Amino acid sequence: MKVSTKGRYGLRALVDMAANSQERPISLIQTAKRQNISLNYLEQVFGILRKAGIVASVKGAGGGYKLARSAGSITVKEILEALEGEFSIIDKNGEEDQDAVQRAIQELVWDEIDRQVNELLGQRTLEQLVTEYKENLDYSSNMYYI
Amino acid sequence: MKMSTKGRYALEIIVDLAMNSTPERLESLKNIAQRRNLSEKYLERIIKALKQRGLVESVRGAYGGYCLTVPCEDITVKNVLTAVEGELTPVHCLTKESDCGVSCDLCPTRNTWGSMWKTITNTVENITIADILKRVDEINDEP
Numbered sequence: 001m002k003v004s005t006k007g008r009y010g011l012r013a014l015v016d017m018a019a020n021s022q023e024r025p026i027s028l029i030q031t032a033k034r035q036n037i038s039l040n041y042l043e044q045v046f047g048i049l050r051k052a053g054i055v056a057s058v059k060g061a062g063g064g065y066k067l068a069r070s071a072g073s074i075t076v077k078e079i080l081e082a083l084e085g086e087f088s089i090i091d092k093n094g095e096e097d098q099d100a101v102q103r104a105i106q107e108l109v110w111d112e113i114d115r116q117v118n119e120l121l122g123q124r125t126l127e128q129l130v131t132e133y134k135e136n137l138d139y140s141s142n143m144y145y146i
Numbered sequence: 147m148k149m150s151t152k153g154r155y156a157l158e159i160i161v162d163l164a165m166n167s168t169p170e171r172l173e174s175l176k177n178i179a180q181r182r183n184l185s186e187k188y189l190e191r192i193i194k195a196l197k198q199r200g201l202v203e204s205v206r207g208a209y210g211g212y213c214l215t216v217p218c219e220d221i222t223v224k225n226v227l228t229a230v231e232g233e234l235t236p237v238h239c240l241t242k243e244s245d246c247g248v249s250c251d252l253c254p255t256r257n258t259w260g261s262m263w264k265t266i267t268n269t270v271e272n273i274t275i276a277d278i279l280k281r282v283d284e285i286n287d288e289p
Binding site: 002003008011012015018019035036076085089090100101102103104105107108109110112113116117120121124129130132133134136139140 | 149154157158161162182223235236237238242246247248249251252253254256257258259261262265266267268269270277278281282285286
């Protein structure tokens with residue numbers, strides 16, 4: 001039961017990019033370095049995020065990627081859905097031929113997990129993740145200089 | 147992100163045992179496998195993990211079989227799922243060392259995955275096997 005590499009790396013890189021771009025387009029080279037992800041892979045992931053309307057690419061000198069909208073309006077739910085599809089704890093196939101035991105488990109357990117997790121992901125915004133990330137960076141750099 | 151079939155079947159098996167066995171009347175592997183449409187071999191592997199967790203006991207011999215060791219209102223879905231799946235973490239690095247090359251203290255997403263883990267855990271901690279049995283009865287009573 002794990003989130004895919006695309007979901008993990010994509011979200012991590014997006015937060016890093018958003019924390020460093022300050023609304024100007026930035027190249028993915030620094031994000032790739034900081035997050036230890038290959039540039040090639042990152043370009044693919046950002047291509048998906050661009051199609052989903054989460055980031056925008058700017059061509060030419062000084063070009064690169066920036067957020068397509070404000071970080072506060074982008075939820076983790078829509079980022080993960082773009083990268084790996086809607087969160088669902090089990091495959092939804094074969095729900096028609098469920099017996100009473102399977103149906104009860106489906107309704108009480110699997111549907112409930114989906115509901116709770118999707119609610120959580122829908123409430124968390126990219127802005128929150130960027131804030132947390134910056135706090136972590138500040139904290140660790142203070143620790144370093146003290 | 148998906149739960150494995152092990153977790154799904156483990157829950158079905160526990161519910162099946164709650165419905166069809168008592169310490170006085172054990173249920174055979176064969177009957178459970180037939181009702182749950184599982185191979186006996188796969189079933190045995192899952193039951194072994196449930197036994198290790200102390201949720202199921204078995205008696206060998208001609209009158210042998212399986213039953214639950216605990217009343218079903220005291221067994222949570224979390225007990226069953228973690229017995230076969232381990233911790234219900236959405237990413238490995240919450241409980242195991244990470245190989246991503248970024249320090250966990252600086253990870254931009256650790257907190258989000260941690261919240262997801264907590265949400266999943268809290269949800270399954272609050273559902274018991276007795277709740278599921280009640281729902282099964284309701285479904286069976288439907289016209």
